[in-house]
Amino acid sequence: MTGFPAFLRLDGRGALVVGGGAAAAAKARLLAASGARVTVVAAAPGADVDALAAQGAVRLHRREFARADIAGKAVAIGAAGDAAIDEAVSAAARAAGVPVNIVDAPALSSFTVPAIIRRDPFVIGVSSGGAAPAMARRVREAVEQVLPDRLGRLATFSRDFRAAVRGAIADAGARRRFWERVFDGPIARAVLGGQEDRARRAMLAAINGAAASAPAVGFVSIVGAGPGDPDLLTLRAVHALQRADVIVHDRLVAPEILSCARRDAERIFVGKAPGAHSRTQDEINDILVAQARAGKRVVRLKGGDPMVFGRGGEELAHLRRHGIETEIVPGVTAATGCAAAAGIPLTHRGLSHGVTFIAGQGRDGADEPDWDTLARKNHTVVVYMGVATAARTAAKLIAAGRDGATPVAVIENGTRADQRVLTGTLSGLGRLVSGHSVRGPALLVVGEVAAEAEAAEAFEEFAALAAGGSAA
Structure with missing residues (x-):
């Protein structure tokens, strides 16, 4: 985390915006919405800034920035788009101990302005710490898509009943579970659907009825x-x-x-x-x-x-x-996740007509799979928890008729950043595991499809070399 997330209370406090373009107007509008008394300093303000001044949302000074403009301000934002002016704003604010943000210049800023999602009273900020503002906006868009438009109304609704719920349910844990039932159930759905009268009647019944007094149920x-x-x-x-x-x-x-x-x-x-x-x-x-x-x-x-x-x-x-x-x-499950990460199709036309998952170590070592069935050609076997018994598994399959040249893959730490994929043949499975000091968690894949892991590794090596990097 590159910064401490916090929200400033600016009601009635002074805020300075330096600049007259679209970025300055956007910041001034945001500050005004938070209750700040906004002053904009711009020698040549654009139409958006002029409109804010005409509406009385900001106080506009049509001149160049002066260090004295910082005095009495709770926060300052530089959006001039001129390096000399932005540097002057940053220096003056820092000298005065005023939090400052310079648009698109994190090195000159003491804080960043996040991409914002508003569902009043909820305000959600998404920040990359100045590293990738465009990506932060994309994250904001993704979050906005999953938040109901009336989420703020649900917050206000719950606020109206907080005192009543506290009075009816003394235990803090029981209160939290009560609210979880509310937010997960028909009351919340009614509020989000615009049926607040119905929701209020249901809420009163819940508070006064058995839901509030029932013993805790896990x-x-x-x-x-x-x-x-x-x-x-x-x-x-x-x-x-x-x-x-x-x-x-x-x-x-x-x-x-x-x-x-x-x-x-x-x-x-x-x-x-x-x-x-x-x-x-x-x-x-x-x-x-x-x-x-x-x-x-x-x-x-x-x-x-x-x-x-x-x-x-x-x-x-x-x-x-x-x-x-x-x-x-x-x-x-590990079989599908790890196989996908290693580029191995568990079934594949012409190579594998089916797949069976087995445990390398059964309950107390007593359970034994049907080796004759597992030894069928064109059938994939995936072994969970099979590192310690890899050599035994290979011997059993070969004894049951599986060709010792059948491809195998060992996927260690599958899907993780430290994933390792080893390939070989069934006859050498035990040596493959011991020779590479596989400790697990690891998955064993036996079958013709395991050869596809080699193709996947070759493609990754080619891609790394094409990019000028190393496949190591």
Whole structure:
């Protein structure tokens, strides 16, 4: 973060804008909207600045900038577009201790003006710290598209009921859950749809009825965090993280994904590595039940998809047996995410008619797949948690009839910045893993399609060389 985000209160305070063009007019208009008393200094003001002065929105001085113009101002903006004038404004403001922004000159500025989204009373600022203002505007446009036009009305509506809700619900946690039900339910939808009278009647009933006095009821979301790249996290997963009181997470969940959660959410690490379990599955189950019974919104955050070799089904069954309301939020499973990142199609006409996912290490090492079925030609096998048993897996497949020359790929840290893709043949899979010190998390892909990873690597090398860089 290149700057501390904050909002200035400028009601009735002096603000200076130096410049007479379109940029100056835009800044003056923004300052006036925030309640500031705006003074514009410009030797040759344009039509937009003249119009603001005629409307009484700003006070206009038709002359060159003078250092004395800074006196008494809470903020100054230089938009002259003339380097000498902008430098003079910056120097005078800094000498006087006045926050200053020079348009398109971050080196001369003590603060930046973000791209702004207004849904009064909400104001959202998007800033690149001066690095890429045009990109900040694009981000603003993307955010504006997902915010309802009447979002500000919903904020005003909730403000009108804050005192009543506080009086009816003493516990702060219960109040937060009450508001979450309001914002996620039909009351908020009625406000956003322009039906405020209907929303007010429903809100009064909610405050005075069972919704306000009911004991806290917990809820568990079993959420897939995807294969590693935070950009592959689903919108539903982000929503669950932002509402969670408690996050029970695994070792393979990246810190960037955890950062999507509320800052005050409790984080409970229950990560497990092969042969080094920090928590037993029974202990994890007990944590989920206890937190939910305490009235918490719990997210059980697991790498990949929780229902694909993630023991999500066991946790779901346990929670259901204890009467805990639970939802499943699917994630991008490692097989599809890592294969895509490595350029490997799991199925491909002429090469693979199907794909099977197996675990390299079954429950307590007891589960054994149907090797004869897996050894079919033109069939892709993806092995999860298979690094330690790679040589054994290869031997079993070859013994069942799979050609030792079948292409294989090992994808380590798939979808992440430190992803590594190794290719070879089935007969050498064990040596490929041990010889390159693969530690995982890693995925093994066995089948004719694995040869496509070599093509992907060759293309990346060619692209890097064409750009004058290095493929290393």
